[in-house]
Structure formats: C-alpha cells, structure tokens
Amino acid sequence: MSARPQVFIIFYSLYGHIYTLAQSIKKGVERVADVDVKLFQIKETLPDEVLAKMHAPAKPNVPVIEPKDLALADAFLFGIPTRYGNMPAQWKHFWDATGQLWVSGALNNKLAGTFFATGSQHGGQETTAFTFLTTLIHHGIIYVPLGYTHPNLQDNTEVIGGSAYGAGTVAGGDGSRQVSAKEHAIAEHQGESFAKVVRQFLAGRQ
C-alpha cells in the first residue's frame, strides 16, 4: 500500500449523469494535499443491442476496474444510479464477484462514501444508499456519510439531488435534466470532505 492515501472513485453510468458527478467529486478530492485519486467505471453487463434500444451513449474513456483491484485502494467513492430504489444489476454483478476479497477480509477497514442519480426527485436516492450499505457492511468497509455539511442540502428553492448519504442528481424521467450548479457544488464538497476524513483516518492508524 502506498504511503499516500489512495481514493478510487468507482461508478456505473448508463446516461452520463453519474459520470458527470464523479468528475466533480474528483475535483474536490484533488483539492486535498497528499491524497491520490483515480476514476474507474465498472463493467457493463447489458448486451449492445439492449444498450442501443435504451439509447445509451458510448461509455466514457475511463478504465474498467476489476473487483480484485479494490484491494489496492484505501477508500472508495461509489457512484450508483438508482434502479427501483436500489443499485443496478451491474453493481450487483460486480459485488457478486468479490467473494475472494470477502474471504480474505481484504476490504476490512477501508472507507467508503456514496453518490447517486435518480430519474425523479423522490425516486429513491436514500433507499439506494441504504440498500447498498449491506454490501459495504459485509465487507467490513467503514461508511462515511456526507451529513448536512453543505448548505445546498438544505436549500429548497429548486430541485437539488443529494442527501446526508451523498451527492446526487435528478436526471428527469427522460434523462434530459443535467447536473445543476448546486449539485456540482455538493459533489465537489463531498470529494474534498471525504478526502480529508480519509487522510486523517489513515494518519491516525500509523
């Protein structure tokens, strides 16, 4: 393990909203000195013909992470677009290939935060966090909530995704809504505050 904390931002994104948030979160992590950050996506499991029928754009030029590579990080920020109030099958597929990591306890005491996208305002960002947590807990991963640490999380003047569980965006039923300035600000803040927690936690362990 490197002496500098290694933060992996790992996402699945079908229509790009989560990827956009991930880039803002990365900017936030990069504001913190002596922390390294890398962006990854997980493998797509849908066949090309289904993706075409769903009008999915091409995947971004971001490396695809293998489950075993989770062991290389100290901390993770997981990007999760909601499916029926919980994680997409692509994420479940990824986690279901982490049995060896679980057996060896390789992820015990690593840190994680989460961020989200839903189609609608009340489409389940918090239930997605909650249901994703069971996987983190079984792996012994320490969850770092965002809390109400950014004023935009209490701003009711417009639709703003995100919650105490992490940054978020509301994509709209047809996916046409783009990540707003206030959602970007929350995402950058999450990256920065998470990186500070990671740095402090790891320094305390030395």
Ligand SMILES: Cc1cc2nc3c(=O)[nH]c(=O)nc-3n(C[C@H](O)[C@H](O)[C@H](O)COP(=O)(O)O)c2cc1C
């Ligand atoms: C099969 C399926 C189930 C979905 N379930 C929900 C849902 O429960 N709540 C919701 O608000 N949006 C739901 N959506 C919309 C997605 O959450 C939305 O497209 C996604 O968050 C956009 O992120 P992305 O652009 O990164 O893919 C669903 C989409 C699909 C394809």
